[in-house]
Amino acid sequence: MKKWSVVSGRWSAVSYKASVFICVHLWLVISVFSQNKPCQLDEKTMQFVGSPVAQARCLLRPNKIGGVLGEELKKMPDPLEKLIGEKVKIKKENLRKYLQKNKIDEQNVGGSLDEILSKAKLPNGEEIQALYFLIHDTSSPYLQDADDFPADINETSYKGNKLEIWLNNPVAHIFVNRVGESITTTPFAESVRKGWGTKFARDILKADAKGLQIHIELIQPRRRDKTNPNPNNDLIAPAVGFTEGQYERLALLYVCASVRRGTWLIPSYHSAMDAGIKDAHDDPQNFDLKKFAKELKKIINSIKTL
Numbered sequence: 566m567k568k569w570s571v572v573s574g575r576w577s578a579v580s581y582k583a584s585v586f587i588c589v590h591l592w593l594v595i596s597v598f599s600q601n602k603p604c605q606l607d608e609k610t611m612q613f614v615g616s617p618v619a620q621a622r623c624l625l626r627p628n629k630i631g632g633v634l635g636e637e638l639k640k641m642p643d644p645l646e647k648l649i650g651e652k653v654k655i656k657k658e659n660l661r662k663y664l665q666k667n668k669i670d671e672q673n674v675g676g677s678l679d680e681i682l683s684k685a686k687l688p689n690g691e692e693i694q695a696l697y698f699l700i701h702d703t704s705s706p707y708l709q710d711a712d713d714f715p716a717d718i719n720e721t722s723y724k725g726n727k728l729e730i731w732l733n734n735p736v737a738h739i740f741v742n743r744v745g746e747s748i749t750t751t752p753f754a755e756s757v758r759k760g761w762g763t764k765f766a767r768d769i770l771k772a773d774a775k776g777l778q779i780h781i782e783l784i785q786p787r788r789r790d791k792t793n794p795n796p797n798n799d800l801i802a803p804a805v806g807f808t809e810g811q812y813e814r815l816a817l818l819y820v821c822a823s824v825r826r827g828t829w830l831i832p833s834y835h836s837a838m839d840a841g842i843k844d845a846h847d848d849p850q851n852f853d854l855k856k857f858a859k860e861l862k863k864i865i866n867s868i869k870t871l
């Protein structure tokens with residue numbers, strides 16, 4: 566969620582050494598910018614160009630430290646390639662049974678399965694349901710100069726795993742903690758209650774079309790990289806990234822949103838959605854698309870065999 570800017574490093578007294586550093590830094594910034602090209606947008610539809618699968622390959626480009634994006638994916642892990650954009654075959658009653666069996670309240674996974682998703686008004690006046698499933702990390706708690714992350718970050722005891730605090734700060738639809746629990750702060754039926762979710766929504770979609778995006782925040786603490794000149798940077802995320810519980814719940818949320826829409830949404834990292842926009846965010850860090858796809862496959866199979 567939090568931003569780190571590749572251009573906001575500050576120097577108060579510019580010495581010779583510092584200016585050499587600045588040159589190197591600027592070179593890095595330029596190479597970062599050429600890599601971080603935005604996916605091509607069709608302004609008439611507010612959607613990216615290409616099939617839903619082609620869009621996802623661009624929007625799920627690997628996201629490295631500082632929000633430096635890798636190359637567009639040639640192929641996404643199974644079953645994403647064959648699902649994205651397609652009609653959902655899972656029946657709502659079966660998903661409901663799965664939730665009941667696993668004691669998961671619909672209210673904690675985006676609200677009633679009977680409701681459609683938030684709507685967006687396109688420039689031609691047409692209204693369509695949300696299409697993009699945005700994956701974020703909270704970059705919170707921010708541990709500043711701590712030497713390491715607390716040992717219990719993946720346990721209920723960790724203060725960062727308390728979800729209720731986000732009810733007062735509904736900057737996403739759902740927050741998922743590191744033990745795999747979730748809380749709805751904006752039901753999927755509405756566009757995000759506080760702010761925009763992404764700079765892309767703020768600058769391009771604006772109020773009429775921000776409902777095109779569903780936002781999921783995964784709890785992940787951050788630390789400062791002491792070697793970086795930006796005193797407020799939060800570049801370091803836990804090396805392991807997210808927990809199995811988080812991937813599992815994220816996959817379930819993707820299923821719930823897609824069943825409600827009737828077609829599989831287009832997943833996107835926040836970083837790739839905001840590519841090319843000044844101060845673009847760098848989340849989610851250390852996200853493993855294969856683990857997400859694996860959990861998705863597992864849930865789909867479990868629902869089939871209920």
Ligand SMILES: [Zn+2]
Nearest residue numbers: 566701835848
């Ligand atoms: Zn974000």
